Amino acid sequence: MKKILKTLGQYILFIFIICLAFILDNVNGLLGWDPLFLKMFHKNNIYGNQLGLILILVSIILVLVYWLAYHLELKYKNNWEFKQRIKLNWRSLAIAIGGFVIIAISQFIIMHLLSKPSANQTGIANIIKNTGQIFDINLIIIAPIAEELIFRGMFFNTFFTKPTTFNFWTGSIINGFLFGYIHAGLSVQISSYWIMGIIFSMVYLYTKDIRYSMLTHILNNALAVILMVI
Template structure:
């Protein structure tokens, strides 16, 4: 009974964190991840250096809290043997870059099949062209790190915790859907983010190191930002 209570407690904590992240993502102004309020800020001329600095500080504080929660979970349960120390190796780097290449190719194919970018990406493109370095820092660095801690790190520490083939594949598909739903809802564009989430999960589970899924995510967002600017 005590064990069941601990498991339920983990689920509740993770769901709470996801809900908070979803609210922050939707409300936007706090983190600068979603373009809606940033667009209002620009129209109202209130997105200046001071607000940008506040966004960065809040984002970094939340990112550190996510990192702390992630490592506390690893100390409590780590059946996958995820690495906690700073460690770099060529195999993991190749997996991270390979994951990025697969995502880039899949996004290119999906964009041509849909014949249009997602509304989310279109809005972000408009903001990137006007917001400058503050939004780009959030998009390319802070958001990928925070999202990997939440959607990959905490997810697999809470659900699909045993290193089985079933958990690897089903967990990655479920994780991808959750990631897609948070970014695109139930629109057709969820397919794009769903694939991203699955690949990020594979990179994390095969390298057993959250830093490499972060690296893949950073590469992906950096490429998206570059394509939006040019």
């Protein structure tokens, strides 16, 4: 009974974190590009970098909450033997960079096939325009850390917890779909984020260290921001 309650608690915690992330992602979007919110901030002399700084501070607080939840879950169950201590591993680094290269190639192909940016990409471009360059820090570093803690870290601590081949592939595919749905809904652009989510999951499960999937995610977002501003 005690084990069932702990497992149920994990499910509830994950669902709560996902809902919180979804709500705050939409709030960040409103703060960054909604005309009414921008008018309110401008009326109070809050512009560009100041608005970006506010969003970054909120994001940092959330990352700390996610990090704590992730490590508490690892203490309860860690069948995959995910690492918690920082240790440089050249093989893992190569996997992380290789994952980034695969994502970059796949995104290049999908971008040319669809020839239309997703609503998420359009929203991000508007946020960059209205919040100044300081918000790039959020997009490149803070957002990837937060998303990896939720979508890879907490996801595989809650679901597909046993290290089997079935769980590796099925978990990665379902994780990719969840990641894609949160970012693009059921639009045709979900394929782009779905592939990203699968690769991020594979990097995490192969290296057994969330810092390497964070690195892959950071490199991907950095490239995306560079392409948006040039």
